[in-house]
Amino acid sequence: MERGPLSTGTGPSADPGAGASVGPSAGSNIGPSAGTTTGQPAVPVAGALAELAEQVSGCRACPRLVAWREEVARTRRASYATQEYWGRPVPGFGDPEAELLVLGLAPAAHGANRTGRVFTGDRSGDFLFAAMHRVGLANQAHSESVDDGLRLHRTWVSASVRCAPPANRPTPQERDTCAPWLDREIDLLAPLLRSVVVLGGFGWGVGMTALARAGWVVPAPKPVFGHGAEVVLQPRGPSRRPLRVLGSYHVSQQNTFTGRLTPAMLDDVLRRAVED
Numbered sequence: 001m002e003r004g005p006l007s008t009g010t011g012p013s014a015d016p017g018a019g020a021s022v023g024p025s026a027g028s029n030i031g032p033s034a035g036t037t038t039g040q041p042a043v044p045v046a047g048a049l050a051e052l053a054e055q056v057s058g059c060r061a062c063p064r065l066v067a068w069r070e071e072v073a074r075t076r077r078a079s080y081a082t083q084e085y086w087g088r089p090v091p092g093f094g095d096p097e098a099e100l101l102v103l104g105l106a107p108a109a110h111g112a113n114r115t116g117r118v119f120t121g122d123r124s125g126d127f128l129f130a131a132m133h134r135v136g137l138a139n140q141a142h143s144e145s146v147d148d149g150l151r152l153h154r155t156w157v158s159a160s161v162r163c164a165p166p167a168n169r170p171t172p173q174e175r176d177t178c179a180p181w182l183d184r185e186i187d188l189l190a191p192l193l194r195s196v197v198v199l200g201g202f203g204w205g206v207g208m209t210a211l212a213r214a215g216w217v218v219p220a221p222k223p224v225f226g227h228g229a230e231v232v233l234q235p236r237g238p239s240r241r242p243l244r245v246l247g248s249y250h251v252s253q254q255n256t257f258t259g260r261l262t263p264a265m266l267d268d269v270l271r272r273a274v275e276d
């Protein structure tokens with residue numbers, strides 16, 4: 001039986017291709033930050049996020065994406081020919097006490113699909129984490145591998161779809177099939193969450209829909225995506241805070257190489273996301 005986001009109670013060993021390991025991004029930031037600051041919510045949330053990462057890593061619900069991620073991992077890019085690719089879904093990464101969620105599109109075939117950590121091992125990640133470092137959200141500007149020492153401060157980074165899609169284009173069905181993973185992640189982070197930065201229009205649509213399900217009031221019609229777009233979502237109940245949602249052009253090379261998205265533009269959005 002294929003494992004998917006709605007599977008519960010089974011470990012990754014249920015996936016014949018996944019083995020028994022926790023996703024490599026799951027442990028990197030969770031351990032050191034758990035329980036080090038405000039205490040109470042961190043340890044159980046960190047554990048739940050690690051468990052979620054383990055479950056995500058074993059998901060095989062989308063046949064086209066499973067085939068693609070594994071094909072890329074088998075064939076590899078020549079410059080990475082000696083490396084073992086992750087070749088599985090990529091969980092979110094960051095500080096379990098995150099007040100800011102950064103939401104992207106999907107893992108890159110030779111980036112996160114290779115390294116196993118979101119936005120790690122490609123130019124997009126370099127651009128993003130350099131900005132996060134300048135703004136004080138990351139302890140370093142580079143992101144090369146799961147053991148590179150990267151730590152995020154009060155920030156969680158995730159993707160709308162957890163498997164690398166051909167041409168960076170998930171289908172609507174794949175988007176919807178993957179949505180429960182994001183729902184569960186947001187639900188765990190929600191009590192402390194104050195802002196969301198969405199990278200690109202695809203993530204904006206996914207994010208608004210997920211936030212509506214997660215307990216915030218999303219206006220109808222939905223706010224329109226644009227670089228610098230900003231909307232404050234009001235909570236539907238006492239367990240949520242008002243949430244500032246900002247849009248940024250995606251950190252893909254087609255935006256950063258052409259100057260459509262500059263470092264200063266991304267810095268500005270991130271600073272607005274964390275200011276009081």
Ligand code: SF4
Nearest residue numbers: 059061062089163178
């Ligand atoms: S895209 Fe999401 S739902 Fe589909 S196989 Fe990957 S992790 Fe599972």
